[in-house]
Amino acid sequence: xxxxxxxxNADADALLSGALxxxxxxxxxxxxPEPHPTLIKTFAAMMARExxxxxxxxxxxxxxxxxxxxxxxxxxxxxxxxxGGAGIFGAGAVAAGTTFATVLLPGLMASMLFMQGIMxxxxxxxxxxxxxxxxxxxxxxxxxIRVLAxxxxxxxxxxxxxxxxxxxxxVLLVHAPGQAPQVNVTNWALLxxxxxxxxxxxxxxxxxxxxxxxxxxxxxxxxAILLPATMLGCVYYPWSAxxxxxxxxxxxxxxxxxxxxxxxxxxxxxxxxxxAMWAILLVLVGVTALLGYLGTKAFAxxxxx
Amino acid sequence: xxxxxxxxxxxxxxxxxxxxQPQRRAIRTEDLRKTYKTSRGxxxxxxxxxxxxxxxxxxxxxxxxxxxKSTTIGMLTTLVVPTGGRAWVAGIDVVADxxxxxxxxxxxxxxxxxxxxxxxxxxxxxxxxxxxLGLRDAARRAEQLLVxxxxxDRRKAIATDLSGGQAKRLLIARALVHKPDVLFLDExxxxxxxxxxxxxxxxxxxxxxxxxxxxxxxxxxxxxEALCDRVAVVDHGEVLASGTIDELKDGAGADTVITVRYExxxxxxxxxxxGLDARPGISKVETEGDxxxxxxxxxxxxxxxxxxxxxxxxxxxxxxxxxxPSLETVFLNLTGREYRE
Numbered sequence: 001x002x003x004x005x006x007x008x009n010a011d012a013d014a015l016l017s018g019a020l021x022x023x024x025x026x027x028x029x030x031x032x033p034e035p036h037p038t039l040i041k042t043f044a045a046m047m048a049r050e051x052x053x054x055x056x057x058x059x060x061x062x063x064x065x066x067x068x069x070x071x072x073x074x075x076x077x078x079x080x081x082x083x084g085g086a087g088i089f090g091a092g093a094v095a096a097g098t099t100f101a102t103v104l105l106p107g108l109m110a111s112m113l114f115m116q117g118i119m120x121x122x123x124x125x126x127x128x129x130x131x132x133x134x135x136x137x138x139x140x141x142x143x144x145i146r147v148l149a150x151x152x153x154x155x156x157x158x159x160x161x162x163x164x165x166x167x168x169x170x171v172l173l174v175h176a177p178g179q180a181p182q183v184n185v186t187n188w189a190l191l192x193x194x195x196x197x198x199x200x201x202x203x204x205x206x207x208x209x210x211x212x213x214x215x216x217x218x219x220x221x222x223x224a225i226l227l228p229a230t231m232l233g234c235v236y237y238p239w240s241a242x243x244x245x246x247x248x249x250x251x252x253x254x255x256x257x258x259x260x261x262x263x264x265x266x267x268x269x270x271x272x273x274x275x276a277m278w279a280i281l282l283v284l285v286g287v288t289a290l291l292g293y294l295g296t297k298a299f300a301x302x303x304x305x
Numbered sequence: 306x307x308x309x310x311x312x313x314x315x316x317x318x319x320x321x322x323x324x325x326q327p328q329r330r331a332i333r334t335e336d337l338r339k340t341y342k343t344s345r346g347x348x349x350x351x352x353x354x355x356x357x358x359x360x361x362x363x364x365x366x367x368x369x370x371x372x373x374k375s376t377t378i379g380m381l382t383t384l385v386v387p388t389g390g391r392a393w394v395a396g397i398d399v400v401a402d403x404x405x406x407x408x409x410x411x412x413x414x415x416x417x418x419x420x421x422x423x424x425x426x427x428x429x430x431x432x433x434x435x436x437x438l439g440l441r442d443a444a445r446r447a448e449q450l451l452v453x454x455x456x457x458d459r460r461k462a463i464a465t466d467l468s469g470g471q472a473k474r475l476l477i478a479r480a481l482v483h484k485p486d487v488l489f490l491d492e493x494x495x496x497x498x499x500x501x502x503x504x505x506x507x508x509x510x511x512x513x514x515x516x517x518x519x520x521x522x523x524x525x526x527x528x529x530e531a532l533c534d535r536v537a538v539v540d541h542g543e544v545l546a547s548g549t550i551d552e553l554k555d556g557a558g559a560d561t562v563i564t565v566r567y568e569x570x571x572x573x574x575x576x577x578x579x580g581l582d583a584r585p586g587i588s589k590v591e592t593e594g595d596x597x598x599x600x601x602x603x604x605x606x607x608x609x610x611x612x613x614x615x616x617x618x619x620x621x622x623x624x625x626x627x628x629x630p631s632l633e634t635v636f637l638n639l640t641g642r643e644y645r646e
Binding site: 025031046049132139140 | 427
């Protein structure tokens with residue numbers, strides 16, 4: 001059977017009128033399972049949809065999560081020590097009396113949380129709000145708009161969490177001899193709390209940015225937010241090492257990223273020294289709540305115009 | 306009997322004081338309003354609309370672009386929050402219980418809001434699951450709709466790869482997964498080629514014949530005429546007239562409209578002087594600039610008289626047009642303006 005695409009479309013259209021004109025139309029109206037949506041079922045279905053998309057884009061997502069930490073660790077804990085440059089780049093580590101990899105492990109995990117949280121929430125959301133406004137599709141699901149916002153935060157947080165976990169084996173495995181990170185976890189529960197809070201924080205920020213961001217100014221996201229937050233976020237040096245630049249040490253405290261890096265440092269590599277745990281938890285939880293509140297509110301306002 | 310202007314022929318429900326519990330009806334609005342605050346001041350997109358659509362009806366909101374149709378449909382589908390008035394869909398208040406409304410409506414948006422990350426079948430399956438169907442029921446429902454809408458060959462295609470007509474069909478199928486009480490379609494055939502449009506009309510008729518209550522907005526007069534059993538003509542956020550197509554034509558639009566444009570400006574009182582006003586069947590004569598427009602039930606000979614009248618004032622006719630009774634003449638009669646699609 002050889003039919004051209006055009007013919008097939010025409011056939012389909014003819015079929016369609018036939019199917020619907022007969023008992024077809026009545027059947028699709030009457031012979032259908034009775035829907036009984038509940039908040040939980042709808043929420044679960046939305047998460048399942050994220051899972052399906054993630055699985056479909058697995059290679060892309062995985063590459064995004066692996067390449068940045070892998071290259072970073074390769075250059076700074078393998079190449080640099082080999083060519084004798086580690087002294088400069090690992091100055092923070094030297095100040096803390098440890099290897100650069102030890103400093104980098106919590107730092108890169110925090111940076112990955114941040115990047116994934118934004119990549120997973122902000123980018124798709126900006127698309128959904130601008131191009132064809134596809135957000136309206138999900139907004140018509142039988143749940144309050146705020147639940148949709150919370151679903152986006154949680155889906156993003158899951159991706160951020162996984163992204164941070166992927167960093168661990170990479171940092172543990174890739175390094176020059178003698179440059180291994182010294183990991184020393186005593187409180188696993190606290191590690192989980194900080195990872196979860198950090199994931200929710202970055203996903204909430206992602207939601208707020210995705211809702212307020214003008215799609216034409218996307219490149220600003222890197223220059224104005226991602227870069228300063230990571231470069232000045234105690235990713236590549238512990239906060240204590242900044243004591244020699246006191247004004248900077250105080251100034252970076254407005255950056256939530258600092259608490260993320262230092263929080264992970266406190267539970268993974270406490271020997272490097274870190275911010276006080278009460279301050280870390282206070283900020284992580286407080287900022288997450290604030291961003292979550294602002295993000296869901298702004299989201300609902302933007303969806304319901 | 307007094308009825309609000311836009312009641313659509315059905316008896317207005319008795320107004321109950323206080324809580325305003327509506328009579329069960331597919332759609333009802335009372336003085337529905339939406340004003341957008343912008344930097345250049347308030348924009349009154351919808352200025353007090355009253356509608357009533359019975360269960361099983363096929364209702365059309367007809368009007369030019371910018372008339373407030375999409376804002377109205379937005380309010381009825383809970384995505385636009387009204388700034389005044391009230392609205393009920395399937396007996397549920399759209400402001401008080403938007404989730405309850407969303408459970409009972411299917412919406413075909415004007416834009417292609419298909420989930421571009423999913424396949425055709427997945428678009429239907431996941432939408433079914435959003436509405437609480439289990440995995441197996443969702444798959445079965447998706448399959449049933451794929452077949453009914455002639456999309457079974459495309460089930461594994463990613464939604465971005467569909468043609469315009471296929472995408473529209475999938476949007477309609479997706480809006481029906483949960484057996485909605487009311488199907489809303491916002492400009493369903495805008496941007497489609499004529500063949501696809503006619504196919505879509507057949508499909509919507511079949512759904513309506515199957516018992517589906519439908520409300521659509523359109524700026525195509527012939528679409529409203531071809532499909533809807535009741536129409537509300539809207540412009541500038543207000544309902545100008547509503548009723549069945551025949552009622553509209555018998556009322557405001559029963560006249561044939563004859564427009565003559567002269568080479569120069571028409572002097573005041575030309576129509577009066579020539580006795581045109583007194584002709585039987587003429588309901589209105591409008592003079593504006595270089596043209597005269599006559600609304601009449603007895604069009605024969607009117608054109609000739611307009612030519613003679615012009616000649617008596619030293620004017621030659623540049624062009625002339627005669628419109629038979631249609632929604633277009635309804636619109637002309639109600640607004641005094643040509644219908645701009």
